[in-house]
Amino acid sequence: MDNSKTVLITGGNKGIGLETGRQLGHLGFTILLGSRDETRGQEAAAALNAENIIAQAITLDVTDPDTIQSAVQQIDDQYGLLDVLINNAGVSLDGGVPPSQLDLINLRRTYETNVFGMFSVTKAMLPLIRKSQSGRIVNLSSGLASLSLNSDPESEFYGLNLLAYMSSKTAVNALTVLFARELRDTSIKVNSADPGFTSTDLNGHRGYRSVEEGASIVVKLATLADDGPSGGFFDENGVMPW
Template sequence: MNSALITGANRSIGLETAKQLSEKGFLVYLGSRDLAKGEETVQELLKKGFQNIKAIEIDVTQPHSISAARNIIEKEQGRLDILINNAGILGVNPQTASDTSIEHIREVFDTNFFGVISVTQAFLELLKKSDSPRISNITSGLGSLTLHSDSTWKYYGIKGAAYGPSKSALNAYTIVLAYELKDLPFKVNAIDPGYTATDFNHHSGHGSVESAASFIIKHTLTDENAPTGQFFSNDIEDETKISPW
């Protein structure tokens, strides 16, 4: 059975992605910083008929937590087929460039950027044991420098010194990682699930978690001819079109 690890998966888009992957026959490791909360979520899913979902404790900002999660998956599966780096935080608001503290910016980057790198590097050897390894870095349209420079963009007025830049950095890392792995069967992409109504944004988004998760899975469960090192957004009308960086 193919396996997937989703970080930050005990609620919202991550949780829905876990549910949809489970329905497709994957063994899903539902990553949660708080193991008790993760296990509670899994018990609820099992009651609803979902199968092959296991809670796993993983705090992407803590190396020992990442290492422990890796050891568990290696012992139980011997490999990992899919890594979805979904864990992320918004940080304090507002995030003005002139006075947002370095501490607040660093806190966001620790999860959204450095956390992704730490998890990816820790699981890379397990992913290399898969026939079709996939790494999906969950990003945001707010990480697009091209769109942020376009005054006609519908989200042009949403600027921040921490969250958006952390996703811009994540996008850049995705390109470098995909290039490094291009001669292996990896597909590594940045995926924006779109402006989704979740606790993350006080349910101000217009998209559903079902649509967001479906979009993530569409660009994760790809064949050998699919692109790698690209940026896909659920907020673009033509969802097959590659998003501007």
């Protein structure tokens, strides 16, 4: 892998984001860890540097337009382009309550990060990704985004009814499809990744999958060959139902 290839990972200082950076770093990518907290971002980058990975922290809050534009300028100044964008940053704020008891503020806050933040970063970074010969955009989704599975009583997570989180990830899949459609005549590929129920801060580490397992599909989609798919929704086993 050409180590001149750059990847920006939002929410990259921990969990699946950091592990994705580790795996891509060992493939030769230059890793840019987007982090709201500068100190935590620097600590995460230092941990990757200790594994002989080229990594640096970039202050980036997906809900803050100023930090997004600052990140764009920093990447442009240092690298001139971006090969891969991994939209990993996300929140889960339902608190386990049913839809009728969800506070509107928590629905809005969820969409601010999971949907509007993802959109804002993608739109801002797209001019840099267009400069890459093989741009890739990977959006972190979830099996809980699948309307087919959510309406199937036999589905593993049918008992969950988290309006804010689940619907926001369904919206993420819509962003994937529509950006992929716009970019279909370019070399850029846009896909959604389902890492499975992975143990992270997002779920209080209740997930039964390791971050190594969760990151595997993200890495696969970030390193797709030129004849790979675009506009799809995948887990490590293949295509996921919408």
